[in-house]
Amino acid sequence: xxxxxxxxxxxxxxxxxxxxxxxxxxxxxxxxxxxxxxxxxxxxxxxxxxxxxxxxxxxxxxxxxxxxxxxxxxxxxxxxxxxxxxxxxxxxxxxxxxxxxxxxxxxxxxxxxxxxxxxxxxxxxxxxxxxxxxxxxxxxxxxxxxxxxxxxxxxxxxxxxxxxxxxxxxxxxxxxxxxxxxxxxxxxxxxxxxxxxxxxxxxxxxxxxxxxxxxxxxxxxxxxxxxxxxxxxxxx
Amino acid sequence: xxxxxxxxxxxxxxxxxxxxxxxxxxxxxxxxxxxxxxxxxxxxxxxxxxxxxxxxxxxxxxxxxxxxxxxxxxxxxxxxxxxxxxxxxxxxxxxxxxxxxxxxxxxxxxxxxxxxxxxxxxxxxxxxxxxxxxxxxxxxxxxxxxxxxxxxxxxxxxxxxxxxxxxxxxxxxxxxxxxxxxxxxxxxxxxxxxxxxxxxxxxxxxxxxxxxxxxxxxxxxxxxxxxxxxxxxxxxxxxxxxxxxxxxxxxxxxxxxxxxxxxxxxxxxxxxxxxxxxxxxxxxxxx
Ligand SMILES: Nc1ncnc2c1ncn2[C@@H]1O[C@H](COP(=O)(O)OP(=O)(O)OP(=O)(O)O)[C@@H](O)[C@H]1O
Ligand SMILES: [Mg+2]
Numbered sequence: 001x002x003x004x005x006x007x008x009x010x011x012x013x014x015x016x017x018x019x020x021x022x023x024x025x026x027x028x029x030x031x032x033x034x035x036x037x038x039x040x041x042x043x044x045x046x047x048x049x050x051x052x053x054x055x056x057x058x059x060x061x062x063x064x065x066x067x068x069x070x071x072x073x074x075x076x077x078x079x080x081x082x083x084x085x086x087x088x089x090x091x092x093x094x095x096x097x098x099x100x101x102x103x104x105x106x107x108x109x110x111x112x113x114x115x116x117x118x119x120x121x122x123x124x125x126x127x128x129x130x131x132x133x134x135x136x137x138x139x140x141x142x143x144x145x146x147x148x149x150x151x152x153x154x155x156x157x158x159x160x161x162x163x164x165x166x167x168x169x170x171x172x173x174x175x176x177x178x179x180x181x182x183x184x185x186x187x188x189x190x191x192x193x194x195x196x197x198x199x200x201x202x203x204x205x206x207x208x209x210x211x212x213x214x215x216x217x218x219x220x221x222x223x224x225x226x227x228x229x230x231x232x233x234x235x236x
Numbered sequence: 237x238x239x240x241x242x243x244x245x246x247x248x249x250x251x252x253x254x255x256x257x258x259x260x261x262x263x264x265x266x267x268x269x270x271x272x273x274x275x276x277x278x279x280x281x282x283x284x285x286x287x288x289x290x291x292x293x294x295x296x297x298x299x300x301x302x303x304x305x306x307x308x309x310x311x312x313x314x315x316x317x318x319x320x321x322x323x324x325x326x327x328x329x330x331x332x333x334x335x336x337x338x339x340x341x342x343x344x345x346x347x348x349x350x351x352x353x354x355x356x357x358x359x360x361x362x363x364x365x366x367x368x369x370x371x372x373x374x375x376x377x378x379x380x381x382x383x384x385x386x387x388x389x390x391x392x393x394x395x396x397x398x399x400x401x402x403x404x405x406x407x408x409x410x411x412x413x414x415x416x417x418x419x420x421x422x423x424x425x426x427x428x429x430x431x432x433x434x435x436x437x438x439x440x441x442x443x444x445x446x447x448x449x450x451x452x453x454x455x456x457x458x459x460x461x462x463x464x465x466x467x468x469x470x471x472x473x474x475x476x477x478x479x480x481x482x483x484x485x486x487x488x489x490x491x492x493x494x495x496x497x498x499x500x501x502x503x504x505x506x507x508x509x510x511x512x513x514x515x516x517x518x519x520x521x522x523x
Contacts, residue, residue, distance in 0.1 A: 052412060072415035081416045090409040093402070100399075101406045105418030150417055 001064055003028045003185055004049075004080070004154055009058035011041070011048040018044040020209040021058070026154065026185055031176070033188040033196035033217075036206035037229055042189045043085050045206070046156050049187075050082040051075040062154070076105050079153035085189075086162060087143040089131040096127040098142050102149025109151030110182055116145040119175055137168035144175065148184075155179065156187045161195055173199055193225060207231045241371050242488050248373070250484020251381035252442055254477045256457060257464025258388065259436035261476050264465065266408040266428045268327070269319065272334040274436045275458025276341040279451060281307055281437030282444035283345060285356045296358045297379070300441050304434040311433030315426040323422075338454065345451035355448040356441060380442045384480075387435065392473050404428055436461075456499070463506040469515050482509070 004026040011019035019041045026032055036042050047053035049060055051072030060068045062080055070078075090098050099113050117124035120141040126134065131142060140160055147155055161169040169192070176186065176199055190196035197203060197217045205213040205228040213220070213228030226232075260274050284306065285299050292299040318337075322329040364375040395401035404424055407414045411421035440457070443449065460483065467479030483502045490501030 050416065052415065071420070072412075073418050073420045076416050076418040081418075084413055084416065088410055088413045090406040090413075092409055093406060097402055097406075100402065101414070101417045101419070103417075104403060107418075146417065 005061040007059040031186040033200035040206040041209040082156040085158040091132040102146040105150035107151040246485030246488035248377035250481035251384040254480025255384040255439040259432040260461040261465040263432035276454030278440035281440035285441040307437035308430040308434040311430035312426040315429035356444040
C-alpha cells in the first residue's frame with residue numbers, strides 16, 4: 001500500500017480549474033518529483049494535497065486513510081506537511097522560534113532543534129536572529145527545518161530553488177540524503193528540471209493541470225521531458 | 237505645582253485609557269479583526285462587576301478576577317461560534333457582525349437597567365489620598381495605573397516567553413502556514429479573542445470604579461480604544477501605552493483650561509498625531 005495516493009484530483013479557484021484530474025503515488029521512503037513550467041498547477045496540486053486549499057474533488061489517501069476533506073493542521077498532525085513556495089517564515093519570530101513552531105504538531109521523533117542545527121550548522125549560529133533578517137538560502141533552511149520539526153512521514157517541498165543562486169541550491173538539496181535516511185518520504189516540486197530529476201527516483205511532468213509524462217527518472221529521456229514540459233511536439 | 241499635579245493625574249487616567257485600547261489593539265494585531273462589540277462589552281463588564289461586587293470576598297477591587305474569567309469565556313465563544321464563520325479576505329462581514337452584536341448588547345442593557353448612570357462601589361478606597369513629593373494623589377487612580385501596567389507587562393512577557401504566546405505570534409504572522417505545523421488557527425483566534433475581551437472587561441470595571449457609566453457609554457469607550465490603538469501604531473504594546481498617556485494628559489490639562497471641553501481636546505490631539513505621523517508613535521520611533 002502506498003503511503004500517499006492521489007486519485008483524479010481536480011482543484012479550482014472559483015470557476016477556474018487549475019488541476020484537471022491528477023493521480024500519483026508515493027511509497028514509503030521514496031522521493032518523487034513533479035516538474036512543470038510556470039503556472040502548470042504544481043503549487044495548486046501541493047496546496048490541495050497538504051490541505052491548505054479546500055476547493056477540490058477526487059481522493060487523497062494518506063497512510064490508508066481518506067484525508068481529502070481534512071484540514072491542513074489535522075493532516076500535519078497526522079504526519080504530512082509542506083515547505084511552502086516562497087518559504088513564508090514567521091517573519092517576526094527568531095530562527096529557533098520558527099523551528100519550535102514546527103514542534104507544535106506534537107509528533108515525537110528524531111527531529112529536534114539540535115538535529116536541525118546539525119543538518120544546517122549556520123542556523124545554530126543564527127538561532128536568535130529574526131527570521132526576516134536572513135538571506136534567502138538561510139530562510140529556505142529554516143523553512144525546511146520548521147517542516148522537519150513536525151517529524152513528518154511525508155515532506156512536500158514547493159520549489160526550494162526559487163530565487164536562490166545555483167551554489168546555494170546545491171547546498172539545500174544536499175540535505176536530502178540526511179532527511180531520507182531518517183525514513184521521510186519526499187515530494188519535490190521544481191521548475192528546475194535537472195535538480196528535480198537528480199533528487200528523485202520517479203518524476204511526473206505537469207502541463208496545464210494534467211500529467212503529461214511520468215516515469216522512473218533513469219528511464220526518462222531529456223527530449224521527452226522537454227516536450228512534456230513545454231507541451232511541444234518532440235523534435236525528431 | 238497644580239499643573240504638575242494635573243499632568244500626573246492625566247498620566248494616571250491615561251494608563252487606564254491605554255488598557256481600554258489594549259484589548260482592541262491586541263485582537264487587531266493578531267487577527268486583523270476590528271471587534272466593534274468591545275466598546276459595549278466594556279460597559280456590559282461594568283454591569284457584571286456591579287452585580288458581582290456584593291459576592292466578592294476580601295476587597296471589591298478583586299471583582300476584576302471573576303469578570304475577567306467570565307469575559308475570557310465569552311470572547312472564546314464569540315470567536316468560535318460567530319466571528320470564525322465570517323473570516324476571509326473581506327473585512328466587511330466581520331465588522332457588520334460585531335456592529336450588530338454591539339447594538340443588541342446596548343439595547344439589552346438599556347432594557348434591563350434604564351438610562352441611569354451607575355458606578356462600582358469600592359468603599360472608602362475611592363476617597364483615600366496620599367501626599368507624594370508635595371503632590372496630593374488618589375490611592376485608587378494609582379492602584380488602577382499599577383494594574384494597567386502589570387497587565388501590559390504581563391501580557392508582553394507571556395507573548396514573548398510562553399509556548400502559547402509563540403504560537404499566537406506565529407499565527408498572527410501567517411495563519412495559513414501555521415496550519416502546516418499542526419496549528420488550528422481558529423482555535424488560536426478564540427484564545428486571542430478571549431484574552432482581548434478579558435482585558436477590555438477589566439478596563440470597563442476599573443473605569444466604573446473611577447467614574448460612572450450608563451448603558452450608552454460604549455460608544456465613548458470604543459472611541460478612546462480606537463484612538464489609543466491608532467496613536468500607538470496598530471498593535472505595538474508600548475506605543476498603545478504611550479497613546480493612552482497622551483490622551484489622558486491632554487484631556488485633564490484641557491479640562492483645567494476649559495472646564496466644559498470634555499473629551500474634545502483629546503480627540504483633537506488624536507487627529508493632530510494622526511496628521512503628523514499616520515503610523516502613530518511606533519511609526520515615529522521607527523523612522
Ligand atoms: N489564488 C489564485 N486564484 C486564481 N488563480 C490562481 C491562484 N493561484 C494560482 N492560480 C492559477 O492557477 C494556475 C496554476 O498556478 P500554480 O501556482 O499552481 O502554478 P505553478 O505550477 O506552481 O507555477 P510556478 O512554477 O510559477 O510556481 C495558474 O494559471 C495560476 O494563474
Ligand atoms: Mg508554484
